Amino acid sequence: MLLLLTATVGGAAAVSPTQGVQPCVLELARRGNAAPSRCGASALASAWPNEFHEPGLDLIALRLAEFLERNRWPITGMLAICVLPASLIIGLLKSRALRERDEAFRTSEARLAAGADLAGLGYYEIDFPAATCFVDARFHEICDIPAGHQQGLESIELWLARVHPADRERMSDERDKLHDGRIDRLSIEYRYLHPVDGQKWVHHLGGVSTRAASGRALRTHGVLRDITAQRRAEFDASELRAQLAHAGRVTLLGQLASALAHELSQPLSAILRNAEAAEMMLQAPAPGVEELRAIVADILSDDQRAARVIERLRSLLKRRSLDPLPIDVLDVIAVVLALVQADAAARHVRLTFCATPGLPMVLGDRVHLQQVLLNLLVNAMDAVDGSALDQRCIDVSAHQVDAKNVEVRVTDSGPGIACDCLSRLFEPFFTTKSTGMGMGLPVSKTIIEAHKGRLWAENGPSGGACFCFTVPVAGCGGRRDP
Ligand SMILES: Nc1ncnc2c1ncn2[C@@H]1O[C@H](COP(=O)(O)OP(=O)(O)O)[C@@H](O)[C@H]1O
Ligand SMILES: [Mg+2]
Numbered sequence: 001m002l003l004l005l006t007a008t009v010g011g012a013a014a015v016s017p018t019q020g021v022q023p024c025v026l027e028l029a030r031r032g033n034a035a036p037s038r039c040g041a042s043a044l045a046s047a048w049p050n051e052f053h054e055p056g057l058d059l060i061a062l063r064l065a066e067f068l069e070r071n072r073w074p075i076t077g078m079l080a081i082c083v084l085p086a087s088l089i090i091g092l093l094k095s096r097a098l099r100e101r102d103e104a105f106r107t108s109e110a111r112l113a114a115g116a117d118l119a120g121l122g123y124y125e126i127d128f129p130a131a132t133c134f135v136d137a138r139f140h141e142i143c144d145i146p147a148g149h150q151q152g153l154e155s156i157e158l159w160l161a162r163v164h165p166a167d168r169e170r171m172s173d174e175r176d177k178l179h180d181g182r183i184d185r186l187s188i189e190y191r192y193l194h195p196v197d198g199q200k201w202v203h204h205l206g207g208v209s210t211r212a213a214s215g216r217a218l219r220t221h222g223v224l225r226d227i228t229a230q231r232r233a234e235f236d237a238s239e240l241r242a243q244l245a246h247a248g249r250v251t252l253l254g255q256l257a258s259a260l261a262h263e264l265s266q267p268l269s270a271i272l273r274n275a276e277a278a279e280m281m282l283q284a285p286a287p288g289v290e291e292l293r294a295i296v297a298d299i300l301s302d303d304q305r306a307a308r309v310i311e312r313l314r315s316l317l318k319r320r321s322l323d324p325l326p327i328d329v330l331d332v333i334a335v336v337l338a339l340v341q342a343d344a345a346a347r348h349v350r351l352t353f354c355a356t357p358g359l360p361m362v363l364g365d366r367v368h369l370q371q372v373l374l375n376l377l378v379n380a381m382d383a384v385d386g387s388a389l390d391q392r393c394i395d396v397s398a399h400q401v402d403a404k405n406v407e408v409r410v411t412d413s414g415p416g417i418a419c420d421c422l423s424r425l426f427e428p429f430f431t432t433k434s435t436g437m438g439m440g441l442p443v444s445k446t447i448i449e450a451h452k453g454r455l456w457a458e459n460g461p462s463g464g465a466c467f468c469f470t471v472p473v474a475g476c477g478g479r480r481d482p
Pocket of ligand 2 (some may be wrong): 375378379440441
């Protein structure tokens with residue numbers, strides 16, 4: 001509307017008083033046709049598009065021009081009165097919109113900063129073409145990098161140089177992937193060497209705000225979170241678990257000690273007997289070399305037998321963390337069955353074992369899984385202790401339950417588990433034995449859960465108890481067992 005008015009005023013101004021509108025108008029009115037070319041009305045009329053060059057319209061245009069000419073000053077005054085406040089209002093509205101936009105921006109920035117602060121996140125931005133960067137106060141706190149806008153990328157170089165040498169390559173690889181456009185988002189945990197606080201663990205999330213047409217990152221931003229406390233708690237938990245598991249193994253082996261001593265004494269006394277025989281033979285004037293050779297071979301094989309028993313004990317007695325690798329679950333079962341063999345024989349327990357052929361490798365820690373199975377077998381032997389000598393049976397079986405899990409079952413012919421005990425079996429210190437500690441099953445459960453498996457108990461249909469656990473099948477990309 002304002003534009004239209006301005007255009008009209010412009011049109012009126014084109015009709016110069018020196019060109020004498022009045023005569024032209026009269027002339028046109030007389031002839032009812034186009035005005036002479038040099039008159040102002042004609043100029044106005046010719047400014048109209050061709051299709052409006054109707055005689056009637058031309059007349060209206062001339063009348064309008066005449067009206068405008070006659071009331072030029074009042075109209076100009078009126079327009080000035082209208083236009084000035086209008087442009088003033090527009091200016092005011094514009095500056096208010098700008099102010100509101102600034103305010104909204106500041107509010108959103110403040111919200112972002114508050115959120116980042118609550119989440120303990122340090123924020124950074126890097127502009128590669130401009131070679132500038134920005135880090136906020138929290139980022140400074142975490143990394144000891146000067147806060148605020150920085151000219152040059154030295155701060156970023158400093159930050160990279162302080163990434164722990166063992167993690168730097170991994171970190172740089174991920175960063176390169178983000179910058180090349182091979183990944184959209186960076187999410188990585190690494191150690192950072194803070195000059196004052198020492199080593200920290202940080203979780204770094206990064207993204208790209210602008211990329212070049214080639215895909216290369218031009219501007220990046222991200223957040224850093226100090227996860228040192230969380231890492232320490234995780235470590236403490238795993239350390240505690242390792243200590244508990246170790247204590248459990250020592251206790252278990254204590255229970256097996258007499259049977260193990262017996263197992264060890266057999267090859268040792270065989271060695272002694274063979275050595276005595278060899279000594280006697282050597283006293284003869286012409287000792288038989290072949291017989292002596294056979295004796296030495298026996299001594300060697302008994303020595304190896306004893307060494308195997310000691311090795312099994314040593315690996316269980318060693319303190320170690322849980323380190324899952326692709327392993328054969330049948331190896332685990334074989335070692336444990338060999339360990340309890342002597343004890344089972346002494347207690348008149350018949351041990352049987354069956355497994356479905358072609359079991360896949362599982363992802364597990366050999367020693368920790370041995371500990372679980374050993375614990376279940378010792379419990380099962382305790383459970384069948386009260387049965388008649390010829391009815392003490394324990395069966396161990398292994399089969400694949402689904403594509404992802406292998407299940408191991410230990411079934412005994414004991415009295416089973418009383419209903420009121422079933423729900424409490426895995427509680428720490430729950431025991432029904434006079435000399436029990438009640439730690440075997442809780443520790444076993446922790447170990448199996450650390451393997452992302454499941455351990456549970458049920459009563460078998462024929463009366464005894466059945467303890468089962470699952471371990472995940474090793475993925476194709478798993479590490480090889482050294
Ligand atoms: N095979 C089993 N049959 C019956 N009860 C069992 C069996 N295994 C474990 N239990 C019960 O679970 C309890 C806890 O076992 P565990 O945690 O190994 O501690 P502990 O052997 O020191 O008692 C045992 O005291 C026993 O009551
Ligand atoms: Mg036990």
